[in-house]
Amino acid sequence: MTNANPFALRSTVEFELPPFAEIKDEHYLPAFYEGCQQHLAEVQAILDTPGAATFENTIVALEKSGQMLMRTLLVFFNKSSSDTSDALDVIEEEMAPKLAAHQDAVNLNPALFARIKALYDNRESINLNGEDSWLLERYYKDLIHAGAHLTESERDRLKQLNEELSKLETQFSKNLLADTNDLAVLVETIEELDGLSENEIASAAAAAKDRGHEGKWLIGMVNFSGNPVLDSLTNRELRKKIMQESLLKGNRPNSNDNKPVLLQMVKLRAERAKLFGNDTHAEHIIAVQTAEHPDNVHAMLRKIAPAAIRNAKAEAEDLKKSAGTEIESWDWGFYTEQVRLEKYNIDTTKMRPYFELESVLKNGVFFAVNKLFGITFKERPDLVTYHPEARAFEVNNEDGSKVGLFIGDFYTRDSKRGGAWMNNLVDQNFLFNQLPVVVNNLNIPKPPTGKPTLLTFDETTTLFHEFGHALHGLLSQVKYPRVSGTSVQRDFVEFPSQVNEMWILWPEVVENYARHHETGEKLPQEWIDNLKAASTFNEGHATTSYLAAAILDLAWHSLNSEEAALVNDVEAFEAQAIKDYGLDFEPVPTRYRSTYFSHIFAGGYSAGYYGYIWSEVLDADTVDWFKENGGLLRENGEHFKNTLLGRGGSIDSMQMFRNFRGRDSKIEPLLKRRGLL
Numbered sequence: 207m208t209n210a211n212p213f214a215l216r217s218t219v220e221f222e223l224p225p226f227a228e229i230k231d232e233h234y235l236p237a238f239y240e241g242c243q244q245h246l247a248e249v250q251a252i253l254d255t256p257g258a259a260t261f262e263n264t265i266v267a268l269e270k271s272g273q274m275l276m277r278t279l280l281v282f283f284n285k286s287s288s289d290t291s292d293a294l295d296v297i298e299e300e301m302a303p304k305l306a307a308h309q310d311a312v313n314l315n316p317a318l319f320a321r322i323k324a325l326y327d328n329r330e331s332i333n334l335n336g337e338d339s340w341l342l343e344r345y346y347k348d349l350i351h352a353g354a355h356l357t358e359s360e361r362d363r364l365k366q367l368n369e370e371l372s373k374l375e376t377q378f379s380k381n382l383l384a385d386t387n388d389l390a391v392l393v394e395t396i397e398e399l400d401g402l403s404e405n406e407i408a409s410a411a412a413a414a415k416d417r418g419h420e421g422k423w424l425i426g427m428v429n430f431s432g433n434p435v436l437d438s439l440t441n442r443e444l445r446k447k448i449m450q451e452s453l454l455k456g457n458r459p460n461s462n463d464n465k466p467v468l469l470q471m472v473k474l475r476a477e478r479a480k481l482f483g484n485d486t487h488a489e490h491i492i493a494v495q496t497a498e499h500p501d502n503v504h505a506m507l508r509k510i511a512p513a514a515i516r517n518a519k520a521e522a523e524d525l526k527k528s529a530g531t532e533i534e535s536w537d538w539g540f541y542t543e544q545v546r547l548e549k550y551n552i553d554t555t556k557m558r559p560y561f562e563l564e565s566v567l568k569n570g571v572f573f574a575v576n577k578l579f580g581i582t583f584k585e586r587p588d589l590v591t592y593h594p595e596a597r598a599f600e601v602n603n604e605d606g607s608k609v610g611l612f613i614g615d616f617y618t619r620d621s622k623r624g625g626a627w628m629n630n631l632v633d634q635n636f637l638f639n640q641l642p643v644v645v646n647n648l649n650i651p652k653p654p655t656g657k658p659t660l661l662t663f664d665e666t667t668t669l670f671h672e673f674g675h676a677l678h679g680l681l682s683q684v685k686y687p688r689v690s691g692t693s694v695q696r697d698f699v700e701f702p703s704q705v706n707e708m709w710i711l712w713p714e715v716v717e718n719y720a721r722h723h724e725t726g727e728k729l730p731q732e733w734i735d736n737l738k739a740a741s742t743f744n745e746g747h748a749t750t751s752y753l754a755a756a757i758l759d760l761a762w763h764s765l766n767s768e769e770a771a772l773v774n775d776v777e778a779f780e781a782q783a784i785k786d787y788g789l790d791f792e793p794v795p796t797r798y799r800s801t802y803f804s805h806i807f808a809g810g811y812s813a814g815y816y817g818y819i820w821s822e823v824l825d826a827d828t829v830d831w832f833k834e835n836g837g838l839l840r841e842n843g844e845h846f847k848n849t850l851l852g853r854g855g856s857i858d859s860m861q862m863f864r865n866f867r868g869r870d871s872k873i874e875p876l877l878k879r880r881g882l883l
Contacts, residue, residue: 213237213278220589221611221643222632223598224281227590231293234282238301241275242308248272249312252321259321261332265342269637269686276687279305281592284629288647289593289621290383298376306372310352310365319354322346337856341686344855351494353482360481367478374471378464379623379808382455385462386427386802387620389451393423393444401440403558405660409651416620427452428649429624429804431751431795434662437539438555449536456801457776464801465776471807472762476770488763491813495697496820496859500764503816509873510819511753511787513882517746518794533793542744550740552733554663561666562723563616563650563659570666570719571673574709578843579681580604583612595619595652596645601680610634610642610680616659616669618649623804625649626668628675628703633690634682634854642691644679646672658723663737667707674706675699681851689855696810697817698859702851704818704825711737714838742881747794749880754789754796756816759806761786763813776800819876824863826875831867 209215212228214237219225248271255263282301286294312318325332326346334342349355353364392414393399399407410423417424425435425448433448456464475487484490488500497503525533525541528548533541546552572583582602589598589611596615603609613631615622626648634642648668653659661669678699679691692699709715711734720729761783765773773779780800784790798805805811828846835842849866863871877883 207236207240211237211240213241213274213281216273216277221600221608221641223589223591223611223643224277224631225590226592229281229592231291231297234278234294234297235300237274237278238282238305241272241278242304245272245275245308246311249315249318253315253317259324261325261334261338261342264321264325265338265345266637268345269341269688273638275308280629280631284631284645285592287623287627287629288596288615288645289619290623291621295380299373299380302372302376303369306368307365310361310368313349313352314354314356314361314365316354316358319349322349337685337689340857341689344688347494351482351490356481364478364481367474367481371471371474371478374467374474375808378456378467378471379804381462381464381467382802382804382808383623385454385456385458385460385464386429386624388462389427389455390417391425391444391448391451392419393425396423398441398444399423399439401438402435403438403555403660405558405653405657406435406438406651408654408657412652412654426618426651427455427624429802430797431799432535432539434539434664436536437543437662439540442537445536445540446534449534453795453799455799457799464807468762468800468803468807469773469776472765472773473767473770475763475812476765476767480767485766486764488760488813491763492697495695495814495817497697497816500760500813503760503820506820506823506873507753507756507787507816510749510877510880510882511757511789513877514746514749514753514880515789515791517881518750518791519746521744521746522791522793535793535795538747538793542747546740546743550736550743552736552740557663557720557729557733558660559722559724560720560727560729561661561663562721563661563669565719565721565723566661566666566669567614568719569721570710570715571670573718574670574706574712574715574838575673575677575843577714577838578840579677579847580840580843581609581680586611591615608641610644612676612680613643613645615645616648616650617652619652622647622649625804626672628672628679628692630679630691633687633693634679634684635687635690636685637687640687642679642682644676644691646676648672660723667710670707670710671703674703677706678702678851678854681847682854683852684854684856686856691854693855695855695859696814697820698824700818700821701824701828701863704822705828705846708829708832709838712838741879745880745882749882750789750791750794751797752819753787754784754794755798755803756819757787757789758783758796758798758800759803759811759813759815762800762806822879823873823876824871826879827867827871829879830875 211233212225216222217225252264252267286298322345325342329342410425413426414422414424432452436445439445479487479490482490492500522533524545528545529541576582583599586598586600591598591613595617596613599612601609601612629645632640632643650665682691684690716734717728758780805815832842850862853862
């Protein structure tokens, strides 16, 4: 490891964008190992500091430690999620347990915990300002949550559990990507694709060609249950095949079978929770979220579930009348579009020419945030990113001062995991005077060269949503990296992203971006009005599907260690969990089945998938606030930024909401939005 390694020193590229032109696969492992050694040496230097612990020589010193490791982590895991390879998979398999062990070496160090505890116990006499005081509290409580207070033998077992779990999470993700690619449906004749747009058919042809099947068409799987093409594909047998393949991801008796992986994870997580003195993993995880306890989550979800399933069954009856037959899961999207057309005169397939990617991004997403926050975006093709399709945009304030860098990576590829997400490459902070570099990843099918990228309404929604996360990172104005941007409690993190969806049909915004890509014609006002009138249409299905997944997550993670050891049939367990909540309805499958539920078995959402609807309570209440205060106004944006978005995780999440809203949240706006009142 030398200074020639691109991770050795802070980047000198503008915005400290990692020097991707120089980074090669062989740089990662040396940087990881050296980064871990440097970090441990820096922690030891803190422990060797003479005299009593102070905020500066302990907490601030910890904030300054591990910089090389962090640079490597942020770049590697962005790359491995958005553009992996066999070489990166091998590196991740090697490093996952070692990184878990390294984290434990810091978090479970008894001498470090003693220093921080001494500071925390005397915090009243230290006279810290608000952000410093909150940072100290975060360090202390996070170390408690990590197990720093446990006995030596308990810490040793905890380290073993964390290492094994990190291996299993990596294996789950690897299996799922391989099985998702393997389950893509190959179509032999173009006639079978009746109902799809010219663009969708061309994308399917290009995908088939990429796999060596020129002259055929390939329908790739997505990360959730079902597929967007089911909304318009007239061939019922092909719809059935696509849906059934979708539900099989990670659940076949092959080398990608995720059932044994997740069962072992559930057992180990339950054992780990017991070490912490909790009955279940859910109790341990939710204790540090805004919900505080699983009972509070269930209390909220049980207010919603009965109305959701009731609405879903009523919707199924409407679809049955249109179809003239019983509705199966592969029929739902197709006949929903027909009933939507009959009831509200909405044909979402006809809207796609009005949702062209460049216009949605620049004239929609960027336009709205410019109106709210005064920031502007300038594409920087001269900046080298981690993939040719990942585009960099410089973000500036009105006065020309720099805000940060936004990278948009919009297209699906075999090397990218499913779904949509936001990553950080550089965290905003004043400690090192760093500006944020944030990435949005989507999975939009790439059209053939020269063809426009026409989005579905759902993909348009996803673009606005993910940019809400990006805003949370870009507008951060905090001193310490640990509390920058989206570093908030997990059941709060979806809140700003969901708020950003409100601008999709806001009159000033939709008029600016939703224009026919050939004629420039505006999206007809009648269609916009109809979309708003139909805002609760199909919400029974959407809410039931989501709740079933949230309940499934809670069910797996509400098992104690004895109960977890007895579960051996994944399909039977998930069916019973959903049935026990009254959400079992065959035409509406859970949004994620266990074997492809990456949020909870390969991501950071275990016992936390409820967070989307928990955050939506805040979101719906916030949307009401914007409407009551005139909507897309700079003063509204400034208030939202100054009280909430810009604060990152530097104060308590719910206090931030109260600072913004002037009171605690209410659930009624959410129930009204989803048609559940």
